[in-house]
Amino acid sequence: MDFLNAIVALTNFVMIPAVAYGSQLALGALGVTLIYSILRFSNFAHGDTMAFGTMMTILFTWLFQSWGIGFGVLPTALLALPFGILATMALVLVTDRTVYRFYRDQKAKPVVFVMVSLGVMFMMNGLVRFIIGPGDQRFADGERFIIKARAFKEMTGLREGLAIKTTQGITVVTAIVVVALLFWFLNRTRTGKSMRAYSDNEDLALLSGINPERVVMYTWLIVATLATIAGVLYGLDKSFKPFTYFQLLLPIFASAIVGGLGSPQGAIAGGFIIAFSEVTITYAWKKVLRYLMPDNLDPDGLVQLMSTDYKFAVSFAILIIVLLFKPTGLFKGKSV
Amino acid sequence: MTDTMKHSLMFAAVALLILLEGLTDWSFFSGSWNSSLVILNMGLISAIMALGVNLQWGFAGLFNVGIMGFTALGGLAVVLTATPPTPGAWSAGGPGVLMAMVMGALTVISAVAVTRVLPKGRLRSLLVLAILVVGFLIYRALFDPSIEAIEEISPAISGNLGGLGWPVILSWPVGGLLAAGTAWLIGKTALGLRSDYLAIATLGIAEIIIAILKNEDWLSRGVKNVVGLPRPVPYEVDLQNDPAYVEWFASLGMDPVLGSTLYVKLGYAMLFSIVLIALLWMAQMALKSPWGRMMRAIRDNEVAARAMGKNVTKRHLQIFVLGSAICGIAGAMMTTLDGQLTPGTYNPLRFTFLIWVMVIVGGSGNNFGSVLGGFLIWFLWIKVEPMSLELITLLTSGLEEGSFLRGHLMENAAHMRLFTMGLILLLVLRFSPRGLIPEK
Amino acid sequence: MSEPFLIGDGMTGGYGKGPDILHDCTIAVNPGEIAVIVGPNGAGKSTAMKAVFGMLNVRSGAVRLGGEDITKLSPQDRVIKGMGFVPQTSNIFTSMTVEENLEMGAFIRTDDISGTMEQVYDLFPILRDKRSQPAGELSGGQRQQVAVGRALMTQPKVLMLDEPTAGVSPIVMDELFDRIIEVARTGLPILMVEQNAKQALEIADKGYVLVQGRNAYTGTGQELLADPEVRKSFLGG
DSSP states (O other), X not given: OHHHHHHHXXXXXXXXXHHHHHHHHHHHHHHXXXXXXXXXXXXXXXXXXXXXXXXXXXXXXHHHHHTTOOBTTBOTHHXXXXXXXXXXXXXXXXXXXXXXXXXXXXXXXXXXXXXXXXHHHHXXXXXXXHHXXXXXXXXXXXXXXXXXHHHHHHHHOOSSOOOEEHHHHHHHHHHHHHHHHHHHXXXXXXXXXXXXXXXXXXXXXXXXXXXXHHHHHHHHHHHHHHHHHHHHHHHHHSOBOHHHHHHTHHHHHHHHHHHOTTOHHHHHHHHHHHHHXXXXXXXXXXXXXXXXXXXXXXXXXXXXXXXXXXXXXXXXXXXXXXXXXXXXXXXXXXXX | OOHHHHHHHHHHHHHHHHHHHHHOOSTTOOOOHHHHHHHHHHHHHHHHHHHHHHIIIIIHOOOOOOHHHHHHHHHHHHHHHHSOBOTXXXXXXXXXXXXXXXXXXXXXXXXXXXXXXXXXXXXXXXXXXXXXXXXXXXXXXXXXXXXXXXXXXXXXXXXSOBOOOOOGGGHXXXXXXXXXXXXXXXXXXXXXXXXXXXXXXXXXXXXXXXXXXXXXXXXXXXXXOXXXXXXXXXXXXXXXXXXXXXXHHHHTTOOHHHHHHHHHHHHHHHHHHHHHHHHHHHHHHHHHSHHHHHHHHHHHOHHHHHHTTOOHHHHHHHHHHHHHHHHHHHHHHHHHHHTSBOGGGOOHIIXXXXXXXXXXXHOTTOHHHHHHHHHHHHHHHHHHHXXXXXXXXXXXXXXXXXXXXXXXXXXXXXXXXXXXXXXXXXXXXXXXXXXXXXXX | OOOOSEEEEEEEEESTXXXXXXXXXXXXXXXXXXXXXXXXXXXXXXXXHHHHHTOSEEEEEEEEETTEEOTTOOHHHHHHHTEEEEOSSSOSXXXXXXXXXXXXXXXXXXXXXXXXXXXXXXXXHHHHHTTTSBGGGSOXXXXXXXXXXHHHTTOOSEEEEESTTTTOOHHHHHHHHHHHHHHHHTTOOEEEEOSOHXXXXXXXXXXXXXXXXXXXXXXXXXXXXXXXXXXXXXXXX
């Protein structure tokens, strides 16, 4: 019984949150990695693109709510999501036309692109704060739980409860669907293959008659979609705050690099590696250990390896270890 | 018009802006000499930071986005150097903390040693893992009770180790040393990797430094802040109570409050100017020296420089440490000026990316450009808010008082400064990528 | 004599704003023919082919394809006009499968490509077996076959190969040449730059010997092989 309790506690406090967070990071890292493989730079504005998409989705959610439109047990934000994606697509396409295209034509060095993305980051950040303000926004509505802790306890008779939030369920399901669609697109469609071809060998892609501007456009559209979905899922699960989204940049980059920049499979693996490490290292294991240790050996501290405030340090440490021992990442990424 | 004249005019224009801030309250100027001097002082510090970043980027092409971390280390140096030691803290937990640090270092060193000595294989992996786990447990066993003991000592006013009680000016070079040491560690691991990897690594380390300052209460009091740091200049209250000064202020036509505040700020401005001029002079000498020429040669063609037998990674490490040290000095100066260390206020947009805007706008690779960029961008950073408020007032003058849109716009006008900084950066990168004062 | 199908006529030019590398150089090829450009290192062999393909500035002279002046067209537009080009290096998509490589070769086509793909597989049977393997995992010779196959997928009117045998073993080289002859027999004109002058001239209907960006000797492969001057200077006696 104690063993079961320990498993449930572990699932409840570590596995489920880590899977949800990992899915969110993976979607974010996919966006970073796609930009990297097609446009060949590290996009520092990605966190703020996510923030913009989420903000637009929130605005549409409010609009729908004011009209009395809901989505039943699911959050209204899911209804608003397509509109948020469209708005973000418009934003990134305008940004590409007005900002990035110039440097593409110039064949500027990657580091110049990174600088430019800093400027874009500032502007998007300012824009989001200007429109919705810097504060915290919670916009999840509908049913809060799929399984409530108490219901689970009554059902199983265990001492530990297991709760699965609706947002966690949505996150995982959506992430699976989105990733499946993305891989189908990249591996099965002509446009997707042309994107991979362009990423693989730009000159040969040109010789094959692949239009780079089209490839770039599709890339931005996909990135806008991924970023918005990742941002909305994160916001539903936790809350939306512009600055938090900017800070997500670090774990997202860590995921993409750990997996291998430019490799979509790597981005997903990296997302889960980072999420699981962050959660397990900053989790107070006392609750789980209590069930496993003999009574007289009960741990007296929290048995927490590091305080939660150091979660960035975890992503960073993993990043450094991977960079030192396997600079191209776990899945072979690009090494430009 | 010669270049020198053009550049002098630019400096004069920025100086005029700061002067106007004190002289007139027209439009977005406040007409307060105090405000003018505040901008000047922070401008001086910004210019020093920009100088440090320019050393790394302009001279060597290193992309450091962890400036915030080095600045914060400078701030920590002020606490560790200039605050008086907390009575009893050292005896309560000092040895424990030191022992823990030594154990931590020993753990890492022995793990590295085992990795080097043993051949690759399962045995080595297991051994390294065992060393790390055991080392970590011992470290925590030593560390946790010690910091608890330290944090228990009058938590309301200190609860940290305190400092050495040295004069606060000394904390500036100490800040530089602290930043330099950290930069050396980062550089050892991240330099020689790709440029965007260095960027991510520095971005990460900066966040970690801030996390440490926020959470290690025994060191920096965390989010409880350290206030009332010692000053290198007199206190306003003391001046106001000193008849000699009051008389002197009166002879200048100022009341004691205004006079004393201006006097203090001018004092800071003098000190900061001395540091800026000294660092600028050194940076100029370095730029013109064979060493500076070599750095730029490496930046322009790393492959060729390597082929000529230059140790590129070593040179990069050198300049990375130097540039970071300058940021550390500036960080210590800033904390001294504020009189408090508030780890919660460090924000990468303001402390890292804004400095980048200064360097790019001023002209990367040119020391004077960075200084100019530092002053100009700092002035704008402060003044964009009132400017956009004014603009919004003008634009919404048709809307009725109290309308939702107008209220919302007015309320959020402050956030226009990020937007504007981004716009300035993009415009400069596009139309004048070499900046206001280009590299010669 | 009537105008050849593809001709780079009196081309003079160089890369970007750089100095001229080609001087009044003429290269031409007709259907069913293999034309080979040979010459010492630095003679401008590859440059001449790139000039025909539009990858450098032709300051005077002209390139005509089927009588149409294409001097001003970009390489991409020339692909659409029916020129297939196989670069010397990085000429395949290494991370994509053989079949995807061929598909990407046919990117500009909107009609059914399965027939052409069958033809390529018939020509290079080994590729059929490895169709779902990433091209980067193949051997050097197989990669070259993928590269040629990719270029054939557009159903070009002329095929240009830049040193197709660079870095492959002599046996593989012979096999590649056999395949190239087979392609040429279908009536497709082939223009090829070759380092291995002797073997290349043996299969060539037309040979161009370039020296310092100029036509030094021109003739059929056999004529050039028989020419004592050419033998002495370029073929090692």
